[in-house]
Amino acid sequence: MKLLLNLVRKDFKRNRVITTALAVFLILSAIFMAGGLRVTGIMLSSLNGLNKMAVPPEYVQMHKGDYDEQAVADFVAQQDYLEDALVVRMLDVNNAQIICNGESLEKCLMDKGLVTQNENFDYLLDQNNQIAIVKDGEIGVPVYYAEDLNINVGDTIVLQNGAYQKKFKVATIIRDSTMNSSLSYSKRFLISTNDLNEVALHMGEWEYCFEFLLKEGVSTTVLENAYLAAGLPSNGVAVTAAIFNMINAFSYGLVALVILVISLLLITMSVLCLSYIIRATLAEENHAIGEMKAIGIPAKDIIKLYQIKYTIMVVGAGMIGYLAAIPFGDFFSATVIRYCGDGSSQWMQWITPLVGIVLLSLFVIYRCHRIIQKHLKRTVMELIRGEENTKQEGHYRLPAKALKAYNLSMALGELKCKWKENVVIFLIFVFSSFLILLPMNMNNTINNPVFLTYMGIGKSDVRIDIQYSNNLEQQKEEAIAYLENDPDIERYTVYQNGYVQSQNVEGEWEYVRVQNGDNGVFPLEYLEGKAPTEKNDLALSYLNAVDLGKKVGDAITIIYQGKEHVYNVCGIYQDITYGGKTAKAAIDFDRKDIEGYMIYLDLREGIDIDNHVTKMRTVLPNSKITPCDAFVFQTLSSVIANMNQVQGVAAVISLMLTILITVMFLQLMMAREHSAIALKKAIGFSTRDIQIQLGIRLLVIQVLAIIAGTLLANTLGEVIFAGMLATVGVTKIKLLIAPLWAYLLCPAVQLGVVVMTVIIGTNTVGSYHIRDQIME
Amino acid sequence: MIKIEGISKSFKDTNVLNDISFGIEKGDFTAVMGPSGSGKSTLLYSVSGMDKISAGQVIFEGINISALSEEELASFRLTKMGFVFQNAQMLKNLTIYDNIILPGLVAKKELPEKIRKLASELMRRMAISGIENRDIKEVSGGQLQRASICRAMINNPEILFLDEPTGALNSEATDQVLEILEELNNEGMTIMIVTHDPRVAAKAKRVLYIRDGQIAASKELRKGGDSVLELDNWLKGLQFNNSQTS
């Protein structure tokens, strides 16, 4: 053992740079692997913990306006698959009427409701994951606002409507198992029952949430259909547990997924490096291997001898990676912990990365074993047959005419002859540019307004929602009257929403939310087909198409007002609004059947959207007016913040690896070609010439690799990204690329890094003793 | 043409060359002999500027080459010096012919057509025509060594440096190389050669015997007069034992 350690130490001394580079690769792979799994572990534990304590409802139907309390109670009593039910009273307050630390929350686009603590389930929790309790005069603020507006316990929130004013002291920060995420459209503030009753006298509008827990194994569809069939209050959206889960997976899981994808990339790169290095170092050991064979050491032991170094490195890297993943993983888990708490199964954050590291180590060790085994077999055969290991590389020809840029010609020529040696570095460069571009493109896509269209929202400057109100028509007329006379409006379109019924694959009749209006003005991105143009065209959201088992071109029968109508499925689009289940068709809804109006509008060039929205809000105080860009930014803010960090880390890591790999390959190249380099110097090439030649070779490889990496990021990257987004119902996505960054700045930085590394890394060529090399 | 003035060379703490001075005139044919490890090669590399010397100076046609920059030295080697090494060194990604013309094309002293013509002529003279397009592994050691001489000659250098060029050759190949060297020298080429083979040294006009980093003895050889035997005896007198050097 001591002998082996000695051998390893000596080997390390001899190949310091290469060993270090390899170690860094392995350690980074381990860190990302363990880190990604740690984030995953923490996330699962957090979400489980929160759900266990808060017990979120499995089906929620929102409703604005009065309702028949007896009918609801009867319904609950009749449905024997219900575990429990709850009616939550929520007082919706206009954002402008909430003043926090002296500033109104007008700019916040999410709805805000005041509630009291629930009984039996759907609890609002405090920062210790205990059921939050607020006394009179106190308020519990959702984490999202605590984070976004930097509200702390002890701050003051004032509700104000005209002369009425009510002061609250922030007593706790609330975790809400259903509305935590920034992707959720509204947020709940917790106050005491006395306060709620008092405030309700002066401001706000009541909204009711009918919440249900189902018995084990019962599908929400059963409840959904029974509910709608019973004609119970439904003046608002219905949300299922599946949607809560999707939103959570997207909010907290995306980062973990990205980190894991990066770790897979790093592992691939490490294994490539490893195989290259093992082959390169073993090639120098042919003689020693031959001798060992000659004195009768069994092949197994020889493999072990060479394996030991890599095993030690892998195990060491695994341990370092596991430890380093603790702060690394915690950094990227800060959001989920803040929003959901530490959770109930904290062992997961220790065990999942451990399992990952063990598997990773075993995999790498196995790869090493195979590579050494293969090499040994070949070497022994060659030794027996007395063959030389040096294979012919082929020639390049000097030009018939003058050799103008001789360094360029020679570098290209040598590259042509030695391309096999360069496959590995090429692949590693491909992956490292992929590594920079993938998170960057994903981030850019999420940040791009066009991303909205993938989520089912037409691309427009501003959206006006007129919903859940008793005088929809009047509000709509007001809005149109205003829009017609506002010279700053470029164009607008009004859509109506209503429900029809259609049969799903199991033959059950389901309610389908249909939007009616000119779908050509603010178009969506269609997966297949096109927007409805004909009278009996109908477009389905992807999830609805799956649910109803329809393809483009199929006929679909719908029931509206008790009559059957046959429509033609003309297109399928992606949507995440309303649980991803929507449709678009020219259905002539009766006024009384209209659930709400939605107006999309574009402002004229040069009009400031934010300012204009503020102006519109004063004119149309009862409608919800949303600037779309800001909306995406607010809904995706937590995801974007994390993605920015991941993008930064990935870029730094990738550049670091580029430097490392360049240094490492330069070393290997110079070692392998030392006699050729010495000869070139002897016949009159300067150190600079040789540096330039090595540099050109690396840069040509890198340029090709960057091109390949960019293509890969656009194609494979799109597939990976779509796979991630599939959890929220987005199946197809086009990566939106910022050309300046992706095609110019990034490659430039990567090339620059390599140029600098080559200049520094090849400086040793100057100190090469020509004769030493030549004499060998 | 070259003045070597009190040069010393040490690696870390071992002194390999110790205050050596001599001169090389145009048309000289100097052979350097001595026991293995005595510093013969070191002397050759120091004189040609490939090794930095620790003390003293080498004046090449009035230029102190120890003071030249790396870049200037490289162009010096390219245009004014030719080198031949023991194990004929050639770039393996080029054919024999391209290896020979490469320094010519890089130096651009002549037009490419002239360089190509010169290369063909040199190859014919060295009796290696016909191997132009071969790989360096596809020719014999003697052929390869003669090709290296062609390459060394391609830029019409002022001086040819050879470090044991026949060390790895059989006697027939050695003879061929020697013949060429003699012929080149007769045409006026200045030559400095390191060897431990008296048969090779016998072709020179002067033999320097190095021991312990110094010129222990030197001997002028008469043109066509001194035989190998005579040189052998001189060397024996210096307690040189051929068998030591293998």
Ligand SMILES: Nc1ncnc2c1ncn2[C@@H]1O[C@H](COP(=O)(O)OP(=O)(O)O)[C@@H](O)[C@H]1O
């Ligand atoms: N790069 C070097 N570093 C240290 N010692 C060296 C180096 N090169 C040569 N030497 C030493 O210098 C001495 C002379 O070497 P060399 O000139 O090659 O001898 P010769 O050519 O006469 O056989 C030897 O003892 C050798 O070990």
Ligand SMILES: [Mg+2]
């Ligand atoms: Mg020598």
